[in-house]
Amino acid sequence: MKYRATPGSVAFNVFLYGFMLLVGIATIYPFLNLLAISFNDSLDTVRGGIYVWPRMFTWNNYEQIFRYNDLLTAFKNSVLRTVLGTFLGILSGSMLAYVLSRKDFIARKPVSLFFVLTLYFSGGLIPVYMLMRDLSLINSFWVYILPGIVNAWNVFVIRSYMDGLPISLQESAKLDGASDLTIFFRIILPLCKPVLATIGLFVAVGQWNSWFDTFLYNSTNSELTTLQYELMKILSDTQAGDSSQARLGSSEFASQVSPESIRASITMVATLPILVVYPFLQRYFVKGLTLGAVKS
Amino acid sequence: MKTETSLQPLSQVSRTKRSLWRTMIEQRYLFLMSLPFVALVFVFNYLPLWGWTMAFQSFKPGLDFSEQDWVGMKNFIAIFQEPQFYLVLRNTLAMSFMALIAGYTVPVLFAILLNEIRFAFFKRSIQTISYLPHFVSWVVAAGIITKILSVDGVVNELLMWLNITDKPIQFMAKGEWFWVIVTLSDLWKEMGWNSIIFLAAIAGIDPELYEAATVDGASRFRRIWHITLPGIRSTMMVMLILSIGWLTSIGFEKQYLLGNSLVLDYSEVLDLYVLNYGIGMGRFSFGTALGIVNSMVAITLLLLSNWIFKRITKESVI
Incomplete structure (x- = not known):
């Protein structure tokens, strides 16, 4: 399409590109700034003036934070819950989606309703807390995994994808004597890779980013801490007046690294894994999101 | 929609000629694939609703359900x-x-x-x-x-x-x-x-x-x-x-x-x-x-x- 360059359209273009550039900068600048600080010499950072490029490059900040034992434990727990949670989330989501996509399944209606209802209510914070207590899930790693294995929304997104697959594949496999289990694992699952990549990304991001369950259930056990929770503790200490010096000084951090550098490098450790992955999955999740919204 | 029409005959056959029980056995893997998750959702999404009873009690954590004080809308x-x-x-x-x-x-x-x-x-x-x-x-x-x-x-x-x-x-x-x-x-x-x-x-x-x-x-x-x-x-x-x-x-x-x-x-x-x-x-x-x-x-x-x-x-x- 060609446009005539009237003064109005020129002005609009200037506004449009200027605005988009501003949005882009406002979004990405804070991350570049933290990245630069995390790689800049700590003493030098205190002098200020670090924007998007480190002035005195160093790995020291990262070396320091990984000397701190709680952070290593936190990193391990975050990775473990992300891997396990994502695997189980995809498995449960795709299995349930397959079962609910089978129009001949005799318990389809009640099972479907059973999951739909969970979208509309929740027991609330305290009943859930009491339940976790009764199930001895407090002070346990499993509180990160078990409650979130099934997510009804994910099930319905995957199901609507499966509904779009040609039924003839299933029928011919059935005639060849394949069981439902074989059909699911051998035929359906491989065809669902795009939607499973999307859901997998959502579940992984949710697991990696969550801090509240650690805060609520496992805050007294440093063996079960997670990366986001450690970061949250450090950030909230800074906010409540500058007592961070005291806290960080008394911990295992060497005094040569300033709180600002520590915050920046932990933030990067907590953020980079996702930032590296999501652009590659972009075309999948755009589709997955559209699918979900159309269905719901 | 296509799914509906092509699988309908199969299910009609199973409804009329065989008993419900046999269909269930036939679909055993479908049950197997869904029941564990139904149980999980029951525990983590439905069971907390029982906890709503606490709102009508003066709940004390150490006591059994039968020993709690019921206080109505207080x-x-x-x-x-x-x-x-x-x-x-x-x-x-x-x-x-x-x-x-x-x-x-x-x-x-x-x-x-x-x-x-x-x-x-x-x-x-x-x-x-x-x-x-x-x-x-x-x-x-x-x-x-x-x-x-x-x-x-x-x-x-x-x-x-x-x-x-x-x-x-x-x-x-x-x-x-x-x-x-x-x-x-x-x-x-x-x-x-x-x-x-x-x-x-x-x-x-x-x-x-x-x-x-x-x-x-x-x-x-x-x-x-x-x-x-x-x-x-x-x-x-x-x-x-x-x-x-x-x-x-x-x-x-x-x-x-x-x-x-x-x-x-x-x-x-x-x-x-x-x-x-x-x-x-x-x-x-x-x-x-x-x-x-x-x-x-x-x-x-x-x-x-x-x-x-x-x-x-x-x-x-x-």
Whole structure:
């Protein structure tokens, strides 16, 4: 399409590109700034003036934070819950989606309703807390995994994808004597890779980013801490007046690294894994999101 | 639809010729694949509803269910007599409505503007960058926002450079700023992400409409007004209703992470109130009753919005 360059359209273009550039900068600048600080010499950072490029490059900040034992434990727990949670989330989501996509399944209606209802209510914070207590899930790693294995929304997104697959594949496999289990694992699952990549990304991001369950259930056990929770503790200490010096000084951090550098490098450790992955999955999740919204 | 017709004969055969029992055996793997998850959902989503009984008791953690004191509606009455409750309700509703209005209109505008960009590479880059904050945790986002709004942060530096203010403003310490900060933070984090669905809707509009309009001499604004907007109208309606449904599920993460003791009168929302009173102070019954009130407010808003939607479009979403 060609446009005539009237003064109005020129002005609009200037506004449009200027605005988009501003949005882009406002979004990405804070991350570049933290990245630069995390790689800049700590003493030098205190002098200020670090924007998007480190002035005195160093790995020291990262070396320091990984000397701190709680952070290593936190990193391990975050990775473990992300891997396990994502695997189980995809498995449960795709299995349930397959079962609910089978129009001949005799318990389809009640099972479907059973999951739909969970979208509309929740027991609330305290009943859930009491339940976790009764199930001895407090002070346990499993509180990160078990409650979130099934997510009804994910099930319905995957199901609507499966509904779009040609039924003839299933029928011919059935005639060849394949069981439902074989059909699911051998035929359906491989065809669902795009939607499973999307859901997998959502579940992984949710697991990696969550801090509240650690805060609520496992805050007294440093063996079960997670990366986001450690970061949250450090950030909230800074906010409540500058007592961070005291806290960080008394911990295992060497005094040569300033709180600002520590915050920046932990933030990067907590953020980079996702930032590296999501652009590659972009075309999948755009589709997955559209699918979900159309269905719901 | 295709699925329906082709599998129907199979199931009819099984219904008429065989017993229910045999069908169940035949579909044993389907049961096997769903029952463990049904059990999980029963435990973690349905069982907590039993805990609602606590709201009608004076619950003591050590005692059995049969030994608890039943107090009727006393906890609910206590909620409405607490002046703090109205403050918290005000904060919840205020921040919810601000999030609804900003979180709904801005992504639509963003999608429309993005669609006007002709350089594909620039457009794609801005899109990818705009999704970025959605993927970081609120912990990280709150850290970033606190940093850029601090007295020596970028925003104050900019304001002083532009001579708008001569000394730095303590944004995070001013209660009256809090709602705005939360709303803008939410926008920063989710604007790009929430625009995906509108961009997809715009992509579905027939390009011939634009070409015909251009031939007829329609300006850019007229094309947006007469083609783009009507083209995404149904998506906009559905998303509006969904956003209203999510109105009170604004959560408390942002409020907890961005708030501090100085702005408590503006930052405390219902969920935080439940957390502080219920678990922090051990007032389990009071907290449970509050949770129920919270759910009731949410359901009322959902039904109300659905009713309004029905009146306008004669369609229902729930």
